[in-house]
Structure formats: structure tokens, C-alpha cells
Amino acid sequence: MDPLSKIDFAKADGLVTAIAVDDVRGDILMVAHMNEESLRRTLETGEVHYWSRSRRRLWHKGEESGNTQRVRSLWIDCDGDVVLLRVEQRGGAACHTGRRSCFYRRLGGDVWTALGETVFDPREVYGK
Amino acid sequence: MDPLSKIDFAKADGLVTAIAVDDVRGDILMVAHMNEESLRRTLETGEVHYWSRSRRRLWHKGEESGNTQRVRSLWIDCDGDVVLLRVEQRGGAACHTGRRSCFYRRLGGDVWTALGETVFDPREVYGK
Numbered sequence: 262m263d264p265l266s267k268i269d270f271a272k273a274d275g276l277v278t279a280i281a282v283d284d285v286r287g288d289i290l291m292v293a294h295m296n297e298e299s300l301r302r303t304l305e306t307g308e309v310h311y312w313s314r315s316r317r318r319l320w321h322k323g324e325e326s327g328n329t330q331r332v333r334s335l336w337i338d339c340d341g342d343v344v345l346l347r348v349e350q351r352g353g354a355a356c357h358t359g360r361r362s363c364f365y366r367r368l369g370g371d372v373w374t375a376l377g378e379t380v381f382d383p384r385e386v387y388g389k
Numbered sequence: 390m391d392p393l394s395k396i397d398f399a400k401a402d403g404l405v406t407a408i409a410v411d412d413v414r415g416d417i418l419m420v421a422h423m424n425e426e427s428l429r430r431t432l433e434t435g436e437v438h439y440w441s442r443s444r445r446r447l448w449h450k451g452e453e454s455g456n457t458q459r460v461r462s463l464w465i466d467c468d469g470d471v472v473l474l475r476v477e478q479r480g481g482a483a484c485h486t487g488r489r490s491c492f493y494r495r496l497g498g499d500v501w502t503a504l505g506e507t508v509f510d511p512r513e514v515y516g517k
Contacts, residue, residue: 292471338491343420363466364473
């Protein structure tokens with residue numbers, strides 16, 4: 262049986278939420294979306310491919326920065342509309358801000374504090 | 390300033406993705422959605438409230454099973470459309486199947502294998 266038949270792409274216009282977790286440390290690196298094609302491409306190549314909603318195209322993560330993600334394992338949740346990818350994060354950073362994780366701001370009182378590790382300078386990597 | 394002004398509820402019809410992570414072990418327990426009211430209620434009470442898309446109402450997590458979630462910290466991602474809650478999971482299980490985490494199925498070859506810890510019997514808890 263096709264294992265992707267367990268995944269409910271129909272619920273949200275062909276997309277599921279995809280969470281990338283660092284396979285070594287176990288923390289969340291980023292959250293994006295996948296359609297069926299991007300998940301098939303991910304499994305075929307072993308490299309994570311998302312669906313970019315803003316650019317409306319397949320997005321090979323790290324295609325610009327070089328910070329690709331190698332799949333170590335794939336998990337689904339109980340109702341099959343979220344996939345969790347345990348990955349090896351090349352370059353040590355998933356976030357376009359240069360931080361290791363996109364979840365670098367924590368609320369304390371009424372203030373968000375930036376706490377995450379910065380790995381690269383986005384002006385150098387993206388030339389912006 | 391209202392800290393919730395940093396959260397982009399407009400992108401997806403008033404909802405953001407909400408990920409609950411166990412504050413002790415650091416693993417993902419579940420993924421659901423929040424609207425602004427549910428997040429405000431969560432911060433006011435310290436107990437996680439989601440927005441149930443299927444029931445179209447505020448959902449105090451654990452209201453039926455007793456397995457509520459106490460907020461330990463709140464994080465947002467770089468573009469402010471996903472919130473991450475580090476929680477204390479009462480009863481030790483977040484999933485309606487009785488498992489600790491909703492992410493209990495891992496793909497191996499073409500087969501999904503159930504691996505997660507089962508904490509309670511859903512027939513006893515929900516009377517189904």
C-alpha cells in the first residue's frame with residue numbers, strides 16, 4: 262500500500278503542516294507546508310522539499326542558503342494531517358534570519374525576547 | 390504593547406498553528422490551532438485553550454479527559470504564524486488515542502509502525 266495514503270492532504274487544500282525537528286537535539290527547527298508532490302520528492306531524494314505558499318512552487322529547503330535538510334525519519338500524527346520530519350540540518354541553521362531555529366522568541370511578561378543561537382549572517386548568505 | 394500584535398492571525402483566516410511541546414522532555418505532544426481569543430484565554434488562565442476547527446468552538450484541552458496542559462513558556466516563529474507552547478502535560482498523555490504524543494507512527498520502508506507509549510485506555514476515559 263502507498264504509505265502516503267495515510268496522510269490527509271484533502272483537509273487543507275492539498276497541504277499538510279510539516280515540522281522539522283533536529284534529529285540529534287530533538288528541538289523544533291521550523292514549520293512549513295508540504296503537498297503530496299513535495300513529500301514524495303522528499304522521500305525519493307532524502308532531502309526535504311516543502312511547498313512554498315507565498316511563491317506557489319516546490320521549495321527544496323536550502324536551495325539558496327545551502328542549509329539543506331537530510332531526512333532521518335518521518336512521523337505522522339493521529340489524524341494524519343501533520344507530518345514530523347527528524348532531520349540532519351546542514352550548516353546548523355534552519356531559519357532565514359541565520360538562527361538555528363525559527364522559534365527564537367519567547368514571551369516574558371509582555372515582551373518577546375530573542376534567545377536563539379545565531380549561526381550565520383543572512384546578509385552574507387542571501388546577499389541582501 | 391500588546392504582545393499578541395506580533396502574531397499573524399490574518400494569514401490563515403484568524404488561526405495560527407499551535408504546537409505543544411513537553412517542557413521536561415522537549416518532544417512534540419500535539420499540533421492544533423488557536424485563534425486570538427484562545428491564545429488570550431491560554432495566557433490569562435495558564436491552561437492551554439485551542440480553537441477546534443471541527444467543532445468550531447473554544448476547546449479547553451483536557452476538558453473531557455482531564456489531561457489539561459499547563460503553560461510553561463510561549464514562543465513564536467520568525468514570521469509569527471506558528472506558536473510553540475512548552476507545557477506540563479497533566480496525566481502524561483496528550484493524544485485522544487491514549488498515547489503520550491500524537492506523533493506515534495513512524496515510516497519504515499512502506500509501512501507505518503506505531504511506537505509511542507500508551508498511557509491510558511481511551512474507552513475508559515471517553516466512555517466510547
